[in-house]
Amino acid sequence: MNSADSFSADYQEARAKFRAAAKAAGGTLESVTHPERGPDGGDLSTDTAWFGPRAAPRVLVTIAATHGVEGFCGSGAQVDWLRRGEAARLPADVGVLMIHAVNPYGFAWLRRVTQENVDLNRNWVDFAAPVPANLGYDALAEAICPREWSEDAQAENTKILGAYAADHGFPALQQALSGGQYAHRAGIFYGGEAPTWSRLTQSAIFKAWLGSAQKVAVIDYHTGLGPWGYGEQIVTARRGTAAFARAAAWYGGAVTSPADGSSTSADIVGDGLSAAPGLVPGAEVTGMALEVGVQSINETLTALRADAWLHAHGDLASPQGKAIKAQVRAAFFGDADDWKGMVAGQSLLATRQAVAGLTG
Numbered sequence: 001m002n003s004a005d006s007f008s009a010d011y012q013e014a015r016a017k018f019r020a021a022a023k024a025a026g027g028t029l030e031s032v033t034h035p036e037r038g039p040d041g042g043d044l045s046t047d048t049a050w051f052g053p054r055a056a057p058r059v060l061v062t063i064a065a066t067h068g069v070e071g072f073c074g075s076g077a078q079v080d081w082l083r084r085g086e087a088a089r090l091p092a093d094v095g096v097l098m099i100h101a102v103n104p105y106g107f108a109w110l111r112r113v114t115q116e117n118v119d120l121n122r123n124w125v126d127f128a129a130p131v132p133a134n135l136g137y138d139a140l141a142e143a144i145c146p147r148e149w150s151e152d153a154q155a156e157n158t159k160i161l162g163a164y165a166a167d168h169g170f171p172a173l174q175q176a177l178s179g180g181q182y183a184h185r186a187g188i189f190y191g192g193e194a195p196t197w198s199r200l201t202q203s204a205i206f207k208a209w210l211g212s213a214q215k216v217a218v219i220d221y222h223t224g225l226g227p228w229g230y231g232e233q234i235v236t237a238r239r240g241t242a243a244f245a246r247a248a249a250w251y252g253g254a255v256t257s258p259a260d261g262s263s264t265s266a267d268i269v270g271d272g273l274s275a276a277p278g279l280v281p282g283a284e285v286t287g288m289a290l291e292v293g294v295q296s297i298n299e300t301l302t303a304l305r306a307d308a309w310l311h312a313h314g315d316l317a318s319p320q321g322k323a324i325k326a327q328v329r330a331a332f333f334g335d336a337d338d339w340k341g342m343v344a345g346q347s348l349l350a351t352r353q354a355v356a357g358l359t360g
Helices: 011-024 068-083 104-108 135-144 151-168 170-178 197-209 242-251 272-279 297-313 319-332 337-359
Strands: 028-037 043-051 058-063 094-100 215-228 231-234 284-293
Touching (some): 011 068, 028 104, 028 197, 058 068, 058 337, 094 197, 135 170, 170 297, 197 272, 242 284, 284 337, 297 319
Parallel strands (some): 058 215
Antiparallel strands (some): 028 043, 043 094
């Protein structure tokens, strides 16, 4: 089979491929309808597929489209796994829960965020308590998401961001930009002011399907950081913890942690992997984000800033709006056969390592 055929050109094609492949593999399918519609006027849904015993004590969970437009990667990896017949090779006491398009709005509209302009991986915080501050973002907010997106404005704001990096170092700039912020609703990496539809939906899915689980592995697919096609295995648990040790034993010594600077990711707050153990309190949870590189970090951040400006101040139907959408898609989806093959191969290895870890 050609792994590239498992990937799709848009959300609707991805959903159709996932549901067809899951049905052919004998999965139990369910859907949760999203309140919004896609750019084509079509329905949006988060779909799940279950394989194995309903009360399986060991479960692998794979999640696509936490960051919307990054769903091209996760969906393709899930469909490839299904088409390869991996479900039929599962040990007798292992279940697999596949969550397709947990943020279907972002997937369909080519946005990294939810319909609330919220980064789902910054939304898993306790909103009854004070939210984390991000003074670096506060200082740069006007330059990050300006009201004007002309060449002159971009050049001026790039100087401001560059000066911050020169004074504080590029890691500090990346932390300010992407660590998460809760004060600028139209900005990037905004964590929101309440649990989003996608967070509530994922919580309900975990509760419905993982009640009998004793050991859970979570693989959350992401794109946008690192070299072309390389899948960094990011563990949000800190080194020295049992969760990090398990992940390193399962996936190998190349696993990284944002907490100690070994990852291409900033040390973020409110991410879904860190929240997962709280959703399955009776289980041992081992989480890993497979982060696949596409473009440079500067190109990726520029695409995100442009998209935030477009939805706050621009016209999606204009030539500029269409160009920005193409820019966002290209920043998070390596639409080439070699990239797709690299994703499928690394994902297949990771899922098999997870199943071996669960049973070992």
